[in-house]
Amino acid sequence: MALDKEIVTRVCAQLTKYLLERSAENLNISISKAEKYSVKIVSKVFLKDDELDLLRSYLSVRPQEVGYYYLPLIGEYGSEEDLAVVAMLLEELELIYDESKHELTISFRVR
């Protein structure tokens, strides 16, 4: 599989697992490809403040080449720490959480 396709697949799987483990009620993934893959994940999920902070801190990791080497680990086990590796592979990552609706929107583009 081409690297960008593999990244999209694994990253979406990793984020899906993370959200389902936090009892996400529904989850929609929209993937589109122009020059690069763009992904938007919208989920109805209840996140506590510390969980949200943790997610933000994981996803705020800046892009790093070494993330590609650890790609095989992503998406398989859903360990929280892997989200930091996820962030290394993405760009223009945005995370919005509407506390009143318990709606989480994560959007990003594969580097």
Place this chain on the structure above:
Amino acid sequence: MLKFLDSFSTILKEFSSDEEKFKALTLYFFGWSFLFFGLLFGVWYPVKFFEDLLRIVRTPDYLLTDYIRVGGIAAAFFNSGILMILFTFILRLLRVPISGLSYASVLTVGGFALFGKNIFNVWPILIGVFLYSFWRREPIQRYIYVAYFGTAISPLVSFVAFNLPATNVPRLVLSYIVGILVGLFLPSMAGHFLTLHKGYNLYNVGFTCGLVGTVAAAFFRIYGVQIPVQRIWSEGNNVVFSLFLLPLFLFVIFCGWLLNNRSLQGYKKLMRHSGRLLTDFVILEGVPLTLINIGILGTISTVYVLLIKSQLNGPTIGGIMTVAGFAALGKHLRNVVPVIVGVTIASISNSYELGSPNNVLAAIFGTTVAPIAGEFGIVWGIIAGFLHNAMVNNVGFLHAGLNLYNNGFAGGLVAIVLIPIIKTIHKREDL
């Protein structure tokens, strides 16, 4: 005293305002400390110092070869310090962001440069990995840590260069060709093996190099080249090395504590991580807490060696430095202690003496399986440690000591065997 503390704290905070520079500085600090410590002993006898250094380079350095016994304290620590400095410099040169991986790799290289890696035998592996990235047209930053950890197989280079039955020049050329070839295939293999142990063995490249070493040793043996067992182990330097290591690690804790607003706040949170690959504490918890963790684990490992009446020497200091390095990449008190307890229980009951090289090295390096304790709890950590002690004393024959990370190889096998068993007993499916 308080005034000194304040002014030192101000200086430290000024340095840490440029975080990337500060992280590199802390890495350089370890390298320079080792280098100066070595020069302290060697500067008085320069001719002997260079002869010792040459002896370190020329000695077959597959396991177990203590450079302190081979070349003395000065040359061994110089070799270690200069490699840490050069490897940090390369990271800076390539503009690689300094992370937990950087600490783990540089400190591990520094540690193993006291018993197997030297200024001659590490470069072909690096060249091979560089060629791999060039050939794949991918940035070297992607594989630089594979190159660093991959130097575990560098005794293979020395073995070919100085032990094969041939004349000098062809042997030297062949040794570099072999090293480059191994480096060329290492990134692909290491990536492939990551999923075998599912990240529960922290020394993944060690596992990979174990398999490479096994293949190499098998070839040597079928063509009649024997690799004799060797155990070069220095003794009697506990006082001098304690006086170097303990202040070094306490200073690191002190700096972390100062930068963390003179507190240990957040350390409990750091210990909540299982430690599985890739738990990068520099990224996840920041530099101050990582420094505290490095200092604590370094101190505890040093004290452990002294407590069981073993020896502080090249291999054990190598182990201590590796634990300290991986304190930035997954290891912490909660997941390390159960494994050490497990190895120690096995050490007390097995046929070797408690403080023998077999047992002390298994305890320190055995913390490669710390993530098992971090994820599944104390009991499984102890079992993993116990199992590791048995495994590590038996797999060395396979690669004939050509892989320096023998514990990484054994740890990988422990994880491969143990995880499905844990899965069966716990009925967990999320593994």
